[in-house]
Amino acid sequence: MSLGTGLLGVALLYLVVIVFVLCLVGTGFLLLPSTLRLLRRYANFHRGQVGRLTERPLQTTYRDQAPHAPPRSRPSLRDPAVRKDLVWLPAHAIPGSALCLLTLSVCGRVANWLTTPLWWKLAPGERDAILALTVDSWGKAVAALFVGLVGSVIAMRVTWLLARAHGEASRWLLTARPQVRLDQRVRELAASRAEALDAHAAELRRIERDLHDGAQAGIVAVSLRLGMIKRALAQRPEQVPEMVEATQQLTEQALKSLRNLVRGIYPPVLADRGLVDAVRTLAALSEVPVRIDADGTTDRAPAAVETAAYFVVSEALANVAKHSGAQAALVWLRITEKAISIRIEDDGRGGASADAGGGILGLKRRVAAFDGTTELVSPHGGPTVLKVEIPCGS
């Protein structure tokens, strides 16, 4: 197994070298991204192996796969993690393969010694050798068995130690340096901060616009009607009741628009009853039947985080009702000290995508602004699963 992957490593090493040489004449650049992806799969496989062997999982984040990587990012040689893979490949492939060959030959030799008495009995004509002695008697054949036993214990121990050493060396080479991870973290936080500022500005614009077109315009319209009523009182009093009725309707419209705006800023039910009850209210209002799984979740998260989570559920359920054609949906919700985790599933036709813009993109931005993560799985034909995790506080 190790030998197999070791030899695969040698083959990959040849490929990488060839591609780099081709880069010198230009054509290699076309093959570079796919070669680096192949290398990454190979390295990731070993990360899994090494993680299992040393019982500590390895973590490396490639720049193009980071949560805030721009869309359609490709592996780049500028990425420290990619560079480390390139150093690791020869270091792993050449000594690794040699080590495997050595281990195999030692195992073969030990097996040979262990079975020496058997060979002596079955084919006395064959003269085997243990260490410097030629086996030419039962005594030496039995001695070979003991040497074989001792040898196998030593070989097992040494193999295990070598595997550990190889594992540790690989761990060192396969993990991007903590400083690199810190760089990445800084970039992620800078990106999420920019998202937060954008989201905040967009929110302010929306509120200003809603107020301008809704309540403010409504009150001006009411005032205008009142002015007309005042004039009508003197000139055509018979029209007044009808005008008062129309004015009252305008007042109600303005109030409704204000109510909707307030609900859009910070839903009162969220303030009064908490996220779980607020989500239950959303579910009750949904056209598609929604089941809530919030087992024992009674904790409260910071208001801003709860609000973001509430709008995630609200937007997701609106999407389910609008686009999925689902018969049922499930909202799974957990609040811990660290994060709010949400999973929204439906049995609809799938095919939802954040690229198409609209709701999911907005939702993703909202979550990113809180340094949270969004994961959408929605194959054509369904089902759709949306997972969101928003960290609470710092």
Added chain:
Amino acid sequence: MRILIAEDNVLLRDGLELLLTGEGHDVCATVDNADDLPGALLGHRPDVAVVDVRLPPDFRDGGLRAVVEVRKSLPDLPVLVLSQYVERAYASELLAQSASGVGYLLKDRVGRTDEFLEALQRVAEGGTVMDPEVISQLMIPAVGDDPLASLTRREREVLALMAQGHNNSTIAETLFIVESSVNKHIGNIFAKLGMPTPESGHRRVLAVLAYLRA
């Protein structure tokens, strides 16, 4: 009067149309976006246009910019601009070319129906109407050698009313003083502001506008 209304909010557009037709005016056209406004103004040549500053498609000051554009070729086209907010910059831009037949009012004023209709009439006749809010923004005592700072409280009140296009007798009525006192205040105002003694109502508005633009 033939009146054109440019307002994107249905409630206000319908309300204004109802009010103006109820008063016997002819609403010759209604426009709900800034792109169609110049064409409509040039095509209909209304006696006066009521224009919302903020119109689609960009929801910024499209209405105002359309008006400024049209008044470059038709400086006498009377326009009463309505705005949800008082912006000194809007007022200055509007008055940059000509102050005749220009009005700038907060939307709130449409509720004071009598005054609104009167203001509309004044603009249609080539007068100038400025919202008291615009004037009071300008009257905020400034630091340094602002000549406005040297005016007494009463003189500022008189100037504010002048800037709204009121004549001396209306000013006297509004402030409950005799007309000769108004004349005296106006004389003081212009002396303090370094303006030549005005000969007509229109010129004194121009004097105020000079400060508006400052």
